Amino acid sequence: MAQKAVGVRLPPSAPQYSKYKGMPSKKNILLINPWIYDFTAYDFWMKPLGLLYVAALLKEHTDFTLNFIDCLDRHHPSLTKKLRTKDDGRGPFGKQEVPKPRVLANIPRKFSRYGIPLTLFVNELELAAPPDLVLLTCAMTYWYPGVQAVVEQIREKFGRVPIILGGGYPTILPHHASAQTGVDLICRGPGENQIFSLINEVLGDGVCPDIRIENLDQLPFPAFSLLRDKSTLPLLTSRGCPLRCSFCATSLLNKRFEQRSSGSVIHELEILCKVHKATNIALYDDALLLNKQRHIIPILEGVLQKGLALSFHTPNGLHVGEIDYELAKLLKQAGFRSLYLSQETFEENLIKESCPKVSSEDLGKALDHLERAGFGRNEINVYLMVGLPDQNVSGVREGILNVRNLGAQARLAYFSPIPGTADWEKIVSRGYLDEEADPLLHNKLVFPYVWGNISRDELESLKKAIHP
Numbered sequence: 105m106a107q108k109a110v111g112v113r114l115p116p117s118a119p120q121y122s123k124y125k126g127m128p129s130k131k132n133i134l135l136i137n138p139w140i141y142d143f144t145a146y147d148f149w150m151k152p153l154g155l156l157y158v159a160a161l162l163k164e165h166t167d168f169t170l171n172f173i174d175c176l177d178r179h180h181p182s183l184t185k186k187l188r189t190k191d192d193g194r195g196p197f198g199k200q201e202v203p204k205p206r207v208l209a210n211i212p213r214k215f216s217r218y219g220i221p222l223t224l225f226v227n228e229l230e231l232a233a234p235p236d237l238v239l240l241t242c243a244m245t246y247w248y249p250g251v252q253a254v255v256e257q258i259r260e261k262f263g264r265v266p267i268i269l270g271g272g273y274p275t276i277l278p279h280h281a282s283a284q285t286g287v288d289l290i291c292r293g294p295g296e297n298q299i300f301s302l303i304n305e306v307l308g309d310g311v312c313p314d315i316r317i318e319n320l321d322q323l324p325f326p327a328f329s330l331l332r333d334k335s336t337l338p339l340l341t342s343r344g345c346p347l348r349c350s351f352c353a354t355s356l357l358n359k360r361f362e363q364r365s366s367g368s369v370i371h372e373l374e375i376l377c378k379v380h381k382a383t384n385i386a387l388y389d390d391a392l393l394l395n396k397q398r399h400i401i402p403i404l405e406g407v408l409q410k411g412l413a414l415s416f417h418t419p420n421g422l423h424v425g426e427i428d429y430e431l432a433k434l435l436k437q438a439g440f441r442s443l444y445l446s447q448e449t450f451e452e453n454l455i456k457e458s459c460p461k462v463s464s465e466d467l468g469k470a471l472d473h474l475e476r477a478g479f480g481r482n483e484i485n486v487y488l489m490v491g492l493p494d495q496n497v498s499g500v501r502e503g504i505l506n507v508r509n510l511g512a513q514a515r516l517a518y519f520s521p522i523p524g525t526a527d528w529e530k531i532v533s534r535g536y537l538d539e540e541a542d543p544l545l546h547n548k549l550v551f552p553y554v555w556g557n558i559s560r561d562e563l564e565s566l567k568k569a570i571h572p
Contacts (some may be wrong), residue, residue, distance in 0.1 A: 114395075131307060132236035133168045135159055135330070136258075138219075138242060138250035139175040141202065143211070143549050145218040147178055147195050149386030149419050151338045154271060155241040156326035158295050164324045165300070165313050169236070172330040174229045175219040177253070179333035182224055192417060192442055193336025193384040205249070207542045211553055217253070225254075229261045235308060237266050237440070238570045239299075240287065242273040245543040255286040266306040270295050275357055276523055277543060291534070294343070294358065296323060299548060320364045325372050328380055336384040337376050341369045341403065343393040348457040350526035351492060351519055354390045360389065363399050370406035374460045377412045386417045393426035404434040414439050421446030421487050421517075423461050427470035432477035444485045444515065445470060449492075450506050458492065458527070471510050481511030490558065490566065491519035491551035493530040497562040514570050518548035531555050 137152040143463060152174070162276040168250055174180075178195055189195040197218040204215040238258055242251045265373045269310040270291035274281035281290050291298050291307065300312035317323060320343060322406050328334055344358035376382040407414070416435075421444045435443070447467045448459045454525055455462055467486065488503045489495065500516075521528045521537065523546075530538050537545055538553035545554060 115222055121559075131166075131168045131236040131311065132233045133162060133170050133237050133239060134232055135170060135239045136241075136254055137172075137174045137176055138240060138247075138254045139225075140197070140216065140218040140247050140252070141249035142218065142247065143213045143215060143547065145197055145199070145216075147176070147191060147193075147197055147337060149338065150176065150419055151331070151386075152176075152241050153326060153338045153340060153388060154295065154332065155239065156328060157323060157326035158239060158270070158299050159330060160324040161296060161299065163327055165315060166311070166396060169233065170327070170330070171226065171232045172329070173232070175225060175250070176482075177220060177332060180220055180224065181332075182227070183220065192415065193386070198448075205542075205544055207544050208547070209551075211550060213549065216278070217250075219250075222257075226257065226261075229257060234262060234263055237303060238262075238267065240267060240269045240467070241271040242281075243271050244520075244546075245273045245277050245280075246545075246547045248273055248281065248543060251281075251285045251287070255500045266304070268299075270299075272353065272478060273355055273543075280543060292481060311454075320362050321368045325375060328376075328494055334380040334382055336386065337382045338386045338388050339369070340364075340373065340388045341399070342389045342391060342394075346394070347391070347461045347463065348526075351489065351522070352390075353522040353525060356522070356524045361394075363395060366399065366406060369403050370410065373407060373412055373557065374410060374415065377414055382414070384415050384417060386419055388420060390420055391423065392420075393423050393431070395428055397430055401431065401434060404438040407438045412439075415441040417442035419443050420444070424466040424470045425462060427473055429473045429476060432470075432473040432479070435474075436477045436479060442485070443474070443479065443483070444487060445512075447486050447503070447507070448489045448517070449495075449499065450503045451495075452501070454489075454492065454495065457494075458489075467507070467512075468510055471512055475511075482513060484512045485513035485515045486512045487515050487517040490504065490516045490563070491556050493527055493534070493536075493556060495519075496557045497559075497566065500558070500566055501569055502565065516566065516570070519551060519556075520546050520548040521551075522546065 135155055159170055187195055199216040199218045201214050201216045240251055242248060267287040268289045268291060269281055269287040274290040275292045278290055278292055289302055296317040303312045321512060323523050328337055342363040344361040345354045346361045348355055368375055424445050447462055449455060450464045471481055486507045490500050504514045521531050532539050552558060552563050
């Protein structure tokens with residue numbers, strides 16, 4: 105049974121699927137990337153990469169017809185207002201203010217639905233062939249209202265069509281996702297070795313093949329053909345991270361650290377550049393620079409050898425201690441434009457307890473190497489955590505001053521409490537949040553009002569310290 109495979113019991117109202125047994129394998133599958141409901145949202149090189157990997161598997165191994173609706177599509181031709189896009193591919197989402205959930209009533213900020221207008225989504229559903237199955241994704245635990253809203257519209261239009269939900273949210277909070285969203289099944293963790301059995305569960309044994317993906321190189325490249333705009337695309341060269349920062353969910357989402365072969369990555373980059381005509385590549389790795397001599401360095405050398413004219417961006421942050429002059433020079437030559445470095449903190453107690461990947465001296469050395477390779481220091485962004493349970497305003501302010509004195513740009517990375525992490529356990533044990541707290545309270549902007557040692561006014565002062 106699928107609920108055993110994913111470790112979640114279906115709610116009593118879940119439909120029975122025996123009526124699908126024995127039906128022809130030609131099916132219509134509707135894939136949807138839901139809206140974001142939040143205080144703020146910005147297209148920081150965001151694409152539903154996991155869902156696009158699943159779509160690629162379905163394209164390669166089934167005869168299903170796939171339809172895709174991206175509620176976060178900033179380039180939809182029916183948008184009445186054209187949204188501005190920076191040269192590097194980033195830009196704002198459209199939004200509509202919506203009533204604030206009761207649990208967030210004391211947060212003095214507006215709450216909005218980010219993405220395409222509701223009427224446009226309804227029109228997309230009207231144009232879609234009636235689906236035999238709907239696949240949804242949701243990255244953040246506190247974005248689940250977007251899933252609820254999409255499911256409501258699907259039920260209104262298509263009735264009891266089966267719905268499967270994957271992504272970070274159901275992986276971390278499977279029981280909440282099963283009970284609160286209206287979906288029928290969830291997929292926890294990487295989907296490549298679960299999705300076919302889940303589909304067979306709801307559509308009938310035999311509609312999907314029995315295959316096993318043993319490593320990342322066996323995955324087909326994501327189905328980017330489903331996207332309208334392909335000028336900016338994501339790339340994943342590895343999955344997971346062997347380090348265990350106290351605030352990070354990577355090890356919960358991916359139990360092991362895997363790296364693709366350099367040849368596979370270079371081949372995909374050729375396709376992104378020459379077939380999809382992409383110009384901006386956002387690297388989604390959490391540990392891009394680890395094992396650099398046999399991973400990122402051969403990849404960069406391949407980019408140069410192939411003459412690929414691409415601009416690379418690192419939104420998830422680079423491990424500062426891995427940057428030496430050889431690597432810095434290759435990053436510059438290969439076309440890295442937006443560098444985000446994960447320093448996180450300069451406080452020795454937090455480094456020891458929360459951030460084993462850095463030291464207080466690493467950043468200065470890395471910036472020296474990057475400057476020598478041709479990067480301008482003021483073009484380099486440095487992430488500093490804010491809102492950790494044991495953090496105070498003076499430590500963050502000192503970190504900002506350190507980054508400024510080194511000539512780089514400090515960027516505050518807001519802490520979000522994630523069930524299963526060490527910092528989540530601290531917050532629960534201290535009584536700031538209940539173990540079963542509404543996931544909306546995981547929102548990264550909630551900490552000045554619910555836990556921590558940094559008030560709203562102090563947070564505003566830190567923002568001003570970045571740009572005095």
